[in-house]
Amino acid sequence: IGFVGYSGGEGSAGTDPDEAAKFARETRIDAMAISVGNVHLQQDKEGGLDEPRIHAIEAVTEVPLVIHGGSGVPVAQRRALARGSSICKFNIGTELRMAFGAALREAVNKDPSRFDRVTILKDTHDPVVAATRKVLQAFKGEN
Incomplete structure (x- = not known):
């Protein structure tokens, strides 16, 4: 509900809490994607979500x-x-995808004579798994 824009492209249009409440009530959906300052394809962590808007949506859904x-x-x-x-x-x-792209570039450049996609793509597995683990571990925090 609302519109999530793109980094370097069209901006986001935030979710209206009343519209979200109506949509959730009328559709009885299991989960609802909202626009609260989030942006597709953002590569840095300098964004931030509009917590008052999140709380307003939570209050009516x-x-x-x-x-x-x-x-x-x-x-x-x-x-x-998350907590x-x-x-x-x-x-x-x-x-x-950033972790995959970096690993793929490294794999291709490591051996210019290598051409088999299976052997090249194998080199992307561990870096993507490591990036995924890093994201998941961050939810635990320092404690």
Whole structure:
């Protein structure tokens, strides 16, 4: 509900809490993606989510919330919201695609005579798994 924009492109249009409540009530959805300052394809963690808007949506809905463009959300805010809000899912595709792209470039450049896609792509597995583990471990925090 609302519109999640793109880094370097069209900006986001935030979710209206009343519209979210109506949509959740009328559709009886299982989870609802919202626009609260999140941006697709954001490569840095300098963004941040509009927590007052999140709380306003939570006040009028009972549905779990989803954040598209979660790669741009600062890790500490991601952790705090995962623990203390209705947000149940952060989409972090950009973060993982960045790890994949770096690993793929390294694999291709490591041996210019290598051409088999299977052997090249094998070299991307461990870096993507490591990036995924890093994201998941960050939800635990320091303690």
